[in-house]
Amino acid sequence: MADLIDGRAIARQLDEETKAAVDDLVAAGHAAPGLTVILVGDDPASEIYVRRKIAACERVGIRSSKHTLPASTTQDALLTLIARLNADPEVHGILCQVPLPEHIDTGKVLGAIVPEKDVDGFHPVNVGRLSTGTGGIVPCTPLGVMKLLATVVDDFTGKDVVVIGKSNIVGKPVANLLLDAEATVTVTHIYTEGLAEICRQADIIVAAAGAPRLVKGHWVKDGAIIIDVGITRVAGENGKDRLVGDVAFDEVQHAAAVTPVPGGVGPMTIACLLSNTVKAARAAYGIDTNVSNHGMDREERAMLTGSGARPN
16 A cells, blocks of 8 residues: 655645744744735636635735736736836735736746746746756745655655656656756656656656546556646546546555645645745845745755755
């Protein structure tokens, strides 16, 4: 029976660390970190995600604000709002919820957020810093994946890792993080041939394709570690929808450890968003956080390179 990597429990531990960091800032006379979320349109899923992020801010003491704009909002109006938030010293993190309406250029909007306040880690400058190993704010889901892996992997050096999916949001950045940790990384995608055989060689599989139950039991060797990033709503046998991942969970119990869906990567994404916001605030206050270019601190880099102790 594979061990469960409990994302909810690990996220709670990270939230406790984030709350302690917020309390320290306030005790030192600083304002609590501030996160502003922009929601354009009325996409139901986006509204749920935003509510969860705002509630999470309240739990750890981060000041949050929300700008809800109609779907008819022009791109220029949205960019004007972002420019105002960029210049506001009380705003340390800016998050523009995607997807955006079709008439708005998502890349241009995300690129308009200054890198220092880009707590999602999507700005081209932060992407470039990550890919070159020179710091930058790390995207929340990939960082969450690495924190989950660090609870079951002492040292990534030489580990054979397969990343399924090459998205800019998960696949590519998590591959870069794993490369920084000295793993041997294979990135696969929809046109990759022989995917099952490639996966059978892997010590670690990160499934981020958005394809329900893609990874079958015979794809996974005994003792492998599996991080399931995918989450898709499918019809259940009783007529009710249920959430499933990219991995056929019931078929991979011969693995050493696996994340559940839900309850694995999802909680870590929001926890890492809060952590990124605190780091951005500390950098804005000029506090020495051992962070390179507002990115990962020494403890986190030790986690990736295997030079630090595994978290409890």
